Amino acid sequence: MLQVMIIVNAIHNWKPAKQYSKETEYRDDLAEYLRDTLNYGDALFGSRATVSKEKGKGLCDIAINGNEYGIELKRNFKSNSEVTRVMGQILQYQKEYDHIIIVLCGVTNLDKLDDLKTRISGLQRPLIGPMQLIKVIDKGTR
Incomplete structure (x- = not known):
């Protein structure tokens, strides 16, 4: 669970270089940031963290x-x-x-963010497994 919190904290500290017009540009910016941050001195994971941009249906934008x-x-x-x-x-x-981990960027509607968090918290524990974490991080503007 500690490693999850390292990733979550890194994303909280991430500042996109600019307001991008495409989601893929945010993905590329975040992937590069995580690759650098998580592997700084090889100390956080004990070994190098692999950060890759996923391609294909059924896959997240970034995998670690x-x-x-x-x-x-x-x-x-x-x-x-x-x-x-x-x-x-x-x-x-x-x-x-x-x-x-769901990362919201660009413009975020706070009502929709609250709705998403409520719906995620309503998932039944047996559905998501004993140790799985689902986290939403809002990096958007209003």
């Missing part, structure tokens, strides 16, 4: 250490349909990753 940690980015999170889509993605990602 294979399928241990999946990071899904959402740019301009503002509608009910986006909340529903993320919930569907989470259910799919639970089969692929030990831990899932």
Whole structure:
């Protein structure tokens, strides 16, 4: 669980270089930042953390250490349909990753953020496994 908190703290400290027009640009910026931050001095993970950009359906935008940690980015999170889509993605990602982190960037609607957090907290524990963490980090603007 400690490593999850290292990743979460790193994402909290991440500042995108600018307001990007595409989600893939945020993904590239965050992946580079995590690659540098998590491997600084090889001290955080005890060995080098592998950070890769995922490609394909059913996969998060960024994976760390294979399928241990999946990071899904959402740019301009503002509608009910986006909340529903993320919930569907989470259910799919639970089969692929030990831990899932949703990162909101661009513009975030606070009502939709609250709705997402409420829906995630309502997931039944047996569905997500005994140790799986699902975390939402808001890096968006209002």
